[in-house]
Amino acid sequence: MATVDLKDVKKTYAGNVVAVKGVSIAVPDGQLCVLVGPSGCGKSTLLRMIAGLETITDGTVSIDGKVVNTIGPAERDIAMVFQNYALYPHMKVYDNMAYGLRNRGMGKDEIDKRVRETAKILELGALLERRPRELSGGQRQRVAMGRAIVRSPKVFLFDEPLSNLDAKLRGQMRVEIKNLQRTLGVTSVYVTHDQLEAMTLADVLVVMNGGLVEQVGNPLDIYEKPASTFVASFIGAPPMNLLPLTDSANGATLSDGTAVPQAPKGAAILGVRPEDADVAVGAAASAGGLSLPATVEGVEPVGAESFLYCAAGGQKIIVRVSGRSPANPGDTLKVVAKAEKLHWFDTAGKRV
Amino acid sequence: MVENRPFLTFLTHLTLILGVLIVAFPVYVAFIASTRGEADFLSGVMPLMPGPHTLENYSIMLESGMTSYGAPPIAPMMFNSLVMALSIAIGKIAISILSAYAIVYFRFPFRMLAFWAIFVTLMLPVEVRIFPTFEVVANLGMLNSYAGLSIPLIASATATFLFRQFFLTVPDELVEAARVDGAGPLKFFRDILLPLSRTNIAALFVILFIYGWNQYLWPLLITTDTQYYTIVMGIKRMAVVADADPKWNLVMAAVILAALPPVLVILFMQRLFIKGLVETEK
Ligand SMILES: Nc1ncnc2c1ncn2[C@@H]1O[C@H](COP(=O)(O)OP(=O)(O)OP(=O)(O)O)[C@@H](O)[C@H]1O
């Protein structure tokens, strides 16, 4: 069991490519920390620095209170699950799992016991004598997990471990990883660019952008109170509607001149999540809430819910309603939202 | 794919069979020649049926050799060839896999320079640098020795290059997984890279063994002691004689014997060899 602490960690690659510009994160013991962000934001780089696969340009990485900057990956007592699994192609599943233990000089019996126990947890028992190429993608994924678990390390590191699986399997494995991590209680850092994976797995969610941390916190807190427009549009699907406001003589207005009297001082962008918005025919706005005249431009029914693409205030707004859509394309109605569900951001995109 | 029509099948088979016949015919003639008596060639017409002298010819060659022609018996020459071919094949593979490993996986100063230096030697095969090489070998006192026969031929840019290309296809993640698993550079090489290169090694072994076995010019230059003659140069000595007709029956027996080891190596390594050529196992 261990904590992972990053203090102002920076990474500059050869050729002056700054991948990580100063990141500080503290992952408490036994918790699962998810790093999420768009492609190229430095998530993998950060993870690889924790693993010891990449040198740390500046700052410190500590595992279990001990600075590990200069320690090699094998001595950090971590285990990593790679995106392409990186199983040894010429070794049987059993040897793939046993290899790391053998390198540590563990006894044969102890290795055998551990491998079989792990195989049992992951239901790999019947596959131990096979080679990776004789396994399905999902099974390979499990073996990669097994190779990490069998070492019982202080920290698990995952780099997009599910991105090569199909959607259904990804869902199953996500639940399984979460359960395993809970049962084993091993501190973990998990990299993904899938916000759904991030939301469902994280104890601590770290949203990254351009080599910097945008926001750290409990996933639901981040969802409810995004610190910036970047986080607001990255977390949640479909993304939050962001409507620019302009200052005019009679207060803030939308681009077509519709007044938004609720806007607090300094607000330059109004944010409404599709699921917080609703459509109403007639005038039914709650006190202080938003109520914008709108025209329905398109409807997307997906079964349990429907997405309405509306034009309102000179902008496009997506509204998510449960069940069938109450309106058809071409209808005029009102897009409404409760006052407490409105988000306000300043010109720099920071939450007001 | 080509459609499966009887006429096409017939045509493809015909082509293949003709090809095989063209390639195999000289070998067949050589074999026939090795089974006949000395006088059978004097008429100038090549017989196409086996004769009665098979055992006699082969036992002469294996046991006593054509002493009057200055060639030792075949068996020791074949042994010399074997030593030379094996040393070259194994030596080349060992050296080139290690140098490729260094070039691909280690960051050291002048790494690319080292690579290009090795690569450039591709343009300097033995025949081109034969005099300086001879000079060096002579000065080192390696004339008439197995070391002299094999060491100068061991440095190999081709094999280094092939291994380098193969190592570049090994995913980085695999290297990293091994590092996390506590495998140092040597362990990684032994436990992961070497087994993955198995098919490449087998393919190279076949090619290099034949390359070594067929060396002619180099052994001819540096051996004066019959004890170190190799079979390929030995055959040449048998075929060119001053004041007599070459004994074709015996020469052909030697040829057939000389062709056997490479054939055996190919047969033995075939499975791995073909695999190495067609499949890049990942
Ligand atoms: N070895 C390297 N040398 C130079 N630049 C690199 C190297 N590895 C990554 N980078 C750069 O660093 C930045 C961050 O890369 P990183 O792999 O950490 O992104 P990521 O967040 O993991 O993206 P993805 O979601 O696509 O995996 C990128 O701009 C990338 O081009």
Ligand SMILES: [Mg+2]
């Ligand atoms: Mg990445």
